[in-house]
Amino acid sequence: MALHKATMQYRVPYAETDQMGVVYYAHYLVYFERIRGVLLRDIGLPYGELERKGFALPVIEAHVEYKKPARYEDDLQIAGWLAWAQGVRCRVDCEVRRDGVLLAEGYTVHACIDRASGKPTRILPEFAPFCAQDAPAH
Amino acid sequence: MALHKATMQYRVPYAETDQMGVVYYAHYLVYFERIRGVLLRDIGLPYGELERKGFALPVIEAHVEYKKPARYEDDLQIAGWLAWAQGVRCRVDCEVRRDGVLLAEGYTVHACIDRASGKPTRILPEFAPFCAQDAPAH
Amino acid sequence: MALHKATMQYRVPYAETDQMGVVYYAHYLVYFERIRGVLLRDIGLPYGELERKGFALPVIEAHVEYKKPARYEDDLQIAGWLAWAQGVRCRVDCEVRRDGVLLAEGYTVHACIDRASGKPTRILPEFAPFCAQDAPAH
Amino acid sequence: MALHKATMQYRVPYAETDQMGVVYYAHYLVYFERIRGVLLRDIGLPYGELERKGFALPVIEAHVEYKKPARYEDDLQIAGWLAWAQGVRCRVDCEVRRDGVLLAEGYTVHACIDRASGKPTRILPEFAPFCAQDAPAH
Numbered sequence: 001m002a003l004h005k006a007t008m009q010y011r012v013p014y015a016e017t018d019q020m021g022v023v024y025y026a027h028y029l030v031y032f033e034r035i036r037g038v039l040l041r042d043i044g045l046p047y048g049e050l051e052r053k054g055f056a057l058p059v060i061e062a063h064v065e066y067k068k069p070a071r072y073e074d075d076l077q078i079a080g081w082l083a084w085a086q087g088v089r090c091r092v093d094c095e096v097r098r099d100g101v102l103l104a105e106g107y108t109v110h111a112c113i114d115r116a117s118g119k120p121t122r123i124l125p126e127f128a129p130f131c132a133q134d135a136p137a138h
Numbered sequence: 139m140a141l142h143k144a145t146m147q148y149r150v151p152y153a154e155t156d157q158m159g160v161v162y163y164a165h166y167l168v169y170f171e172r173i174r175g176v177l178l179r180d181i182g183l184p185y186g187e188l189e190r191k192g193f194a195l196p197v198i199e200a201h202v203e204y205k206k207p208a209r210y211e212d213d214l215q216i217a218g219w220l221a222w223a224q225g226v227r228c229r230v231d232c233e234v235r236r237d238g239v240l241l242a243e244g245y246t247v248h249a250c251i252d253r254a255s256g257k258p259t260r261i262l263p264e265f266a267p268f269c270a271q272d273a274p275a276h
Numbered sequence: 277m278a279l280h281k282a283t284m285q286y287r288v289p290y291a292e293t294d295q296m297g298v299v300y301y302a303h304y305l306v307y308f309e310r311i312r313g314v315l316l317r318d319i320g321l322p323y324g325e326l327e328r329k330g331f332a333l334p335v336i337e338a339h340v341e342y343k344k345p346a347r348y349e350d351d352l353q354i355a356g357w358l359a360w361a362q363g364v365r366c367r368v369d370c371e372v373r374r375d376g377v378l379l380a381e382g383y384t385v386h387a388c389i390d391r392a393s394g395k396p397t398r399i400l401p402e403f404a405p406f407c408a409q410d411a412p413a414h
Numbered sequence: 415m416a417l418h419k420a421t422m423q424y425r426v427p428y429a430e431t432d433q434m435g436v437v438y439y440a441h442y443l444v445y446f447e448r449i450r451g452v453l454l455r456d457i458g459l460p461y462g463e464l465e466r467k468g469f470a471l472p473v474i475e476a477h478v479e480y481k482k483p484a485r486y487e488d489d490l491q492i493a494g495w496l497a498w499a500q501g502v503r504c505r506v507d508c509e510v511r512r513d514g515v516l517l518a519e520g521y522t523v524h525a526c527i528d529r530a531s532g533k534p535t536r537i538l539p540e541f542a543p544f545c546a547q548d549a550p551a552h
Contacts, residue, residue: 013447014300015294018295019295019297019348020194025167029163033427033428037425037427047428047486048486058158058160059163061202062200062201062202066197066200069196072295149310152309152313153438156429157435157486159433168291171291175289175290185349211313296472301522302440303440305440306440335480336480337478337480338477339478340476342474
């Protein structure tokens with residue numbers, strides 16, 4: 001196990017605020033996708049390349065816990081890492097922080113799909129060395 | 139307990155598809171918000187009015203399970219209902235279907251906030267008669 | 277010339293407001309797409325079917341003038357119609373109103389593309405009878 | 415006249431693609447907002463600070479011309495600059511490029527509003543030194 005934690009900075013645009021003056025809750029799922037993109041590039045498997053190789057990793061479950069609001073112009077730290085990859089699935093855990101303070105955390109579970117057949121297929125073995133856990137915790 | 143199930147039809151725009159040809163996963167959280175709006179209007183407490191009365195119901199937890207993809211021009215049935223309302227919180231459960239077939243389901247947990255103080259406050263008693271459960275199941 | 281004006285009602289979700297308490301300006305382009313979808317269904321050429329027949333109508337120009345803000349829970353009237361269709365292009369004009377009052381207006385210009393070749397192709401003749409004008413005004 | 419051209423790099427997420435496999439047209443208005451944010455920070459007037467000082471710069475007109483599609487994972491160059499600032503208005507011009515090739519260009523016109531009164535007010539004099547033109551070209 002050699003967990004790789006991908007990180008990025010992200011400046012909140014006005015577009016993502018709502019009339020409560022905070023980032024609208026759905027945008028965190030896009031933040032999670034942005035950091036998954038960084039994570040996959042970091043481990044040498046950019047998602048676009050993965051698609052061109054005939055795979056897809058659709059989200060089958062998403063979960064977010066909102067601790068404190070993010071606001072316009074915040075310079076967020078977004079982090080993400082592979083929690084586990086087993087059978088035909090994997091889970092990516094994510095965190096959003098501002099100045100080190102946790103604003104939101106959550107995860108997405110993905111199925112590995114063979115695009116030609118549309119069927120689930122064994123998760124890419126390249127993921128295993130980067131996982132935080134051996135197996136699903138639940 | 140007299141559960142009220144709010145429902146609406148929703149036509150998927152091109153804006154919400156992604157290059158996999160399906161609705162991008164974050165939009166389901168907006169679908170959940172749309173049906174919560176209908177639900178609150180149905181039970182006589184439109185969210186805008188609730189804000190004008192000094193309350194807010196920020197999302198503190200969101201969960202979605204994706205079963206089958208929704209697609210462009212789909213005429214979706216979105217349903218939502220109060221699962222429970224207790225202490226300073228409530229949970230709304232949601233489903234997205236096409237021709238009766240379940241595409242996604244999930245829930246949001248909300249804190250009830252007094253906007254003047256920014257502090258949690260007892261959930262509106264008007265919610266209780268419309269809840270599916272007496273108390274949180276977990 | 278027998279202009280067809282498509283119309284729809286649209287309830288503004290919290291998702292589309294920003295911290296100024298009004299609908300964020302980019303969402304109007306999605307409203308324009310929603311009404312184009314209605315317009316094409318009305319004239320018997322749903323966009324999805326048009327794609328399956330091998331055509332695409334990508335936007336090559338978009339313009340919006342914002343007169344008054346739309347707000348959360350507003351029940352908007354969105355209208356759209358074909359301004360002209362000529363050569364390989366067409367223009368759709370759109371308006372957004374609340375209680376009859378104009379909030380925003382604008383247009384999109386589309387190229388007609390043959391999806392197989394990726395090349396511009398003559399605009400569908402089915403559009404002509406529904407246009408407001410004979411030819412581009414500019 | 416000492417034009418300041420703000421620039422940023424931006425990685426396209428899956429969220430912003432559509433089923434045509436390209437960036438959906440409304441997102442360019444968010445790109446324009448992102449670069450306006452950079453521009454205002456560059457000239458020492460971050461938009462959040464401007465709001466705290468009692469001003470707002472709502473968009474009253476937006477225009478985009480789409481030349482070539484942007485795609486998933488593209489590392490875009492977004493540029494923006496003040497075209498003019500005169501009376502109670504200003505215009506910001508924007509470009510989106512990939513590897514130097516122009517994908518889209520356009521502009522937004524803003525009114526300067528006094529937030530307390532809600533009335534138009536003289537555009538901030540701090541903008542003048544950074545404008546590309548003396549006065550509106552039209």
